[in-house]
Amino acid sequence: MTTRLDPVRSMEDARRRTLELVEDLSRDQLLGPKLDVVNPLLWEIGHLAWFHERFILRDLAGRRPARPDADALYDSMAVAHGTRWDLPLPSYAETLAYMEEVLARLRRNLEGRQATPDEAYRYLYTTFHEDMHGEAFTYTRQTLGWPAPDLASARKESYLPEVREAGPLPGDVEVPGGRFLLGADRSEPFVFDNEKWAHAVELEPFQISRAPVTNREMARFVEDGGYERRELWGDAGWAWRTETGAELPLYWRRAGDGWQVRRFDRWIPLPVDRPAIHVCWHEARAWCRWAGRRLPAEAEWEAAAAGEPAGDGRRLSERKRRYPWGDEPPTPERANLDGRALGCLDVAALPAGDSAFGCRQMIGNVWEWTESTFEPYPGFEPDMYQAYSEPWFGTRKVLRGGAWATRSRMIRNTWRNYFTPDRRDVFAGFRTCALDPGPESV
Numbered sequence: 001m002t003t004r005l006d007p008v009r010s011m012e013d014a015r016r017r018t019l020e021l022v023e024d025l026s027r028d029q030l031l032g033p034k035l036d037v038v039n040p041l042l043w044e045i046g047h048l049a050w051f052h053e054r055f056i057l058r059d060l061a062g063r064r065p066a067r068p069d070a071d072a073l074y075d076s077m078a079v080a081h082g083t084r085w086d087l088p089l090p091s092y093a094e095t096l097a098y099m100e101e102v103l104a105r106l107r108r109n110l111e112g113r114q115a116t117p118d119e120a121y122r123y124l125y126t127t128f129h130e131d132m133h134g135e136a137f138t139y140t141r142q143t144l145g146w147p148a149p150d151l152a153s154a155r156k157e158s159y160l161p162e163v164r165e166a167g168p169l170p171g172d173v174e175v176p177g178g179r180f181l182l183g184a185d186r187s188e189p190f191v192f193d194n195e196k197w198a199h200a201v202e203l204e205p206f207q208i209s210r211a212p213v214t215n216r217e218m219a220r221f222v223e224d225g226g227y228e229r230r231e232l233w234g235d236a237g238w239a240w241r242t243e244t245g246a247e248l249p250l251y252w253r254r255a256g257d258g259w260q261v262r263r264f265d266r267w268i269p270l271p272v273d274r275p276a277i278h279v280c281w282h283e284a285r286a287w288c289r290w291a292g293r294r295l296p297a298e299a300e301w302e303a304a305a306a307g308e309p310a311g312d313g314r315r316l317s318e319r320k321r322r323y324p325w326g327d328e329p330p331t332p333e334r335a336n337l338d339g340r341a342l343g344c345l346d347v348a349a350l351p352a353g354d355s356a357f358g359c360r361q362m363i364g365n366v367w368e369w370t371e372s373t374f375e376p377y378p379g380f381e382p383d384m385y386q387a388y389s390e391p392w393f394g395t396r397k398v399l400r401g402g403a404w405a406t407r408s409r410m411i412r413n414t415w416r417n418y419f420t421p422d423r424r425d426v427f428a429g430f431r432t433c434a435l436d437p438g439p440e441s442v
Helices: 007-022 027-031 041-058 070-074 081-086 092-109 117-143 152-156 215-223 234-244 281-291 298-306
Strands: 172-175 178-182 199-203 206-209 252-255 258-263 266-269 307-309 316-320 367-373 397-400 417-419
Touching: 007 041, 007 092, 007 117, 027 041, 041 070, 041 092, 041 117, 172 298, 178 298, 178 316, 199 298, 206 298, 215 258, 215 281, 234 281, 252 266, 298 307, 298 367, 298 397
Parallel strands: none
Antiparallel strands: 172 206, 178 199, 252 258, 258 266, 307 316, 367 397, 397 417
């Protein structure tokens, strides 16, 4: 079963979340410091309206822009990142007015009729684009040490303490080898270009951890001198470690005999059974070498999340699941998504979301690094927004599964996220595989 989303309602919901994430910020915070890993939020919210307008109202419907200066201000393909703080940006009130005007035009564009397939695709595309920026707004608040956002989803259905504090989930599961269809099926109502299309790969049997690496396990690496041991890092990892001077996971500090971690603007005792988060690919790789483990290839990750055993249990079935638990959409009992927890849950929480092989929280809680470099699938063709995937092939590493701030309407087993291996501001962690066989067997 696939979920078909209402394009206007989804768009309106994404906009409510955007406003929740910025409406309490001061003018100075809306601009913020000039950093490589963040945008000025005042620019970024205007860019969201521009993106909707450009790819629906202008490119498809042939309408004139609501602001004559919109391209000069908000076209991310033309306006260099480092210049966005220096633009003559409209005030917050003017930006909100522009956003509302574009939203009103988008509503009127479909008033009294069904969207065509192309329109529905573009409404969802631009909505998911806004969803992804919403997650970026959330980790921007973390990066800059601002208070946690006041999200309606967290007020409405947060998790009880016994769910949040479910404890560890050690051990591996066995995933059989065989022919596996990596990527999205053509029956999906919406996919991005880099998921197209499912194609056969051959997998060797492998063992993968039931849960992501926890803070407790990361602390053992730190306490064993992991950040100081050159042999664990490889050349690129050690260059990153030397350049940044990193000696601890991001946002950690010593507190007596233990550890504290900063969550938004508050320091709290390190929750040891929650997944390690804000970890870059280099750190994940170093931990694996220390532990005698490895990262999964993305095909292995997807097989563990979406695959099922064939009748004899010795090979993979031809069937794939849309989510680890099956084809039904995410619920709070299955996956920590939509910001409802305002952070991670313990790795043993939410057993209803287990995959067929017994892996937990492969959707939600924390994005998971894979060993794989982000590359196109066979026959790749860019979609309407050519800058979404194509410029980044070969330079970034693939992450899978979504995080606690990811919107449930857009995530699924075939979703491919991608960041450079040095990024640790994002909501990323990792799960691991036993060493034999290695990713080169995929």
